[in-house]
């Protein structure tokens with residue numbers, strides 16, 4: 001079973017906080033959200049959505065999330081790079097992950113992850129991420145152009161909006177990837 005050693009159950013990153021802020025003025029009363037890498041669950045605590053599912057590979061984050069007793073919040077111990085991601089019980093209006101490419105150097109895993117995300121997204125739903133999470137120390141470094149090339153290469157039905165680029169005083173800002181049309185995941189029959 002894959003595990004994550006750093007303890008993020010009591011703190012949240014600047015990129016996570018920027019994304020949480022981005023959601024704050026939105027009406028989410030009929031929206032379903034998947035949060036990948038729940039950390040301290042401050043996202044689920046701050047957002048009034050119809051439903052939030054969260055995944056993590058840190059047992060301490062799960063224990064922390066459970067004792068917070070957040071309404072309409074279910075947490076799963078699940079490796080996002082596994083095919084089992086496709087077995088989540090819902091489809092989503094938003095999928096939130098500030099470290100999309102981190103914690104693996106396997107490009108096939110990343111491609112499979114994107115295929116799964118697209119399958120889990122509703123049409124017009126968005127993946128919300130942040131440029132800040134692309135530059136984790138000791139991890140594969142990503143750029144927005146590398147990201148755009150990957151979407152083109154995999155022919156994914158995603159259009160990119162760089163939401164707070166102009167407003168941002170620095171290099172980091174929130175990105176949305178909107179699902180524009182239906183798409184068949186080439187690995188949708190895989191189960192492990």
Ligand SMILES: C[S@@+](CC[C@H](N)C(=O)[O-])C[C@H]1O[C@@H](n2cnc3c(N)ncnc32)[C@H](O)[C@@H]1O
Nearest residue numbers: 004012013016037038039056057058079080103
């Ligand atoms: C650096 S922490 C960030 C937590 C939170 N998003 C934040 O920015 O404050 C990374 C998070 O991603 C999760 N994570 C790492 N690798 C993962 C994987 N392969 N599948 C699912 N979650 C993973 C960790 O369990 C942890 O919740």
